[in-house]
Amino acid sequence: MSELLPADIDAYLDRGAFYAERHVPEPMGQAHWHDHVELNLLLAGGMTYLFNGTRILIGANRVHLFWAAVPHQVIAVEPAADLICVYLPFADFLALPVADAFKSGVMDGRFATMAAPDPIDPLLFQRWAAEWPDGPELRQQILREEVGIRVKRLSLDAVAAEAVAAEAVAAEVTAGELEDGARLRSAGRRAIARVQAMTDHINAHFGEAVTVEAVAAAGGLHPTNAMAVFKRVLGVTIAQYIRRQRLSRAMMMLVDTDLSIAEIAFGCGYGSLSQFYVEFQKHCRSTPRQYRLEFRR
Numbered sequence: 001m002s003e004l005l006p007a008d009i010d011a012y013l014d015r016g017a018f019y020a021e022r023h024v025p026e027p028m029g030q031a032h033w034h035d036h037v038e039l040n041l042l043l044a045g046g047m048t049y050l051f052n053g054t055r056i057l058i059g060a061n062r063v064h065l066f067w068a069a070v071p072h073q074v075i076a077v078e079p080a081a082d083l084i085c086v087y088l089p090f091a092d093f094l095a096l097p098v099a100d101a102f103k104s105g106v107m108d109g110r111f112a113t114m115a116a117p118d119p120i121d122p123l124l125f126q127r128w129a130a131e132w133p134d135g136p137e138l139r140q141q142i143l144r145e146e147v148g149i150r151v152k153r154l155s156l157d158a159v160a161a162e163a164v165a166a167e168a169v170a171a172e173v174t175a176g177e178l179e180d181g182a183r184l185r186s187a188g189r190r191a192i193a194r195v196q197a198m199t200d201h202i203n204a205h206f207g208e209a210v211t212v213e214a215v216a217a218a219g220g221l222h223p224t225n226a227m228a229v230f231k232r233v234l235g236v237t238i239a240q241y242i243r244r245q246r247l248s249r250a251m252m253m254l255v256d257t258d259l260s261i262a263e264i265a266f267g268c269g270y271g272s273l274s275q276f277y278v279e280f281q282k283h284c285r286s287t288p289r290q291y292r293l294e295f296r297r
Contacts, residue, residue, distance in 0.1 A: 018092065020086045020133075022083065023085075025047050027074055027075055031072060031235030032073070033068055033069050033071050033236075036088055037066070037106065038065070042084075043082040043084065043122055043126070045078040045080045047078065048075050049072050050072065051072045051073075054196055062114050068087070069248050073235060086125070092144070097152070098151065102155040113159060114154065128147065194226075195234060197219045201215055202238075206245045210269070243279065247280065254291055255291075261288045261289065264276075265288075
């Protein structure tokens, strides 16, 4: 089993590289996100994610796939949970020959899973975790190809994971109510529903001039309270979430469309080409043109 701690994993994922590892999951102090499509398989036990403001229950021996650029956080873990995670770089996922509907669904925040467990998956995932990262280069390449094939199969059979609403501990979350370490215990069903309404609004209008006032109105809150609730439930600010959605959509459009870079930038809500280039290079460490050319060779 991997000796990596969650903090070590996050440091590694910041590089945007492929990785496979096995660990005992623990509740996370805050949401995080990274540029991968993540595959999870629990060998035993269960756990609950807070994924884009919705609680998702993860069961054993079933593959789950989601786009890790969406803020996500493990908030509850059953005893004896044993988790294997495979982190597929977002660019590798976009390059897979899978149906556009599946790609778009993952990009839209769909948490995909198998309708029923496949007996071969626990064996596959354990082999991947054991062979990476210490295997020779050729074996690692085969491993990545196997993961790609598994994602292609999942794209044919996936269903949406069931969202499970946990029992509300508090009816509302307001500024100043929460202390460190108690945020999620106090984030009740109504607060999560409000955040879900706010993220739905952002996802539908990210190409426009989205305002905090409009986002807050979608959640039925005053802007001050909306910002506090959003940050406490998702772990990111409204502005950070909007920027992330715009950039992620632009990355997908650079790969999947022939639109000009200017059309993509303005279509994703950037006020100018220069703003788009600065944001893109800061995050992706390449220009939009260079990023596109990686997939047009």
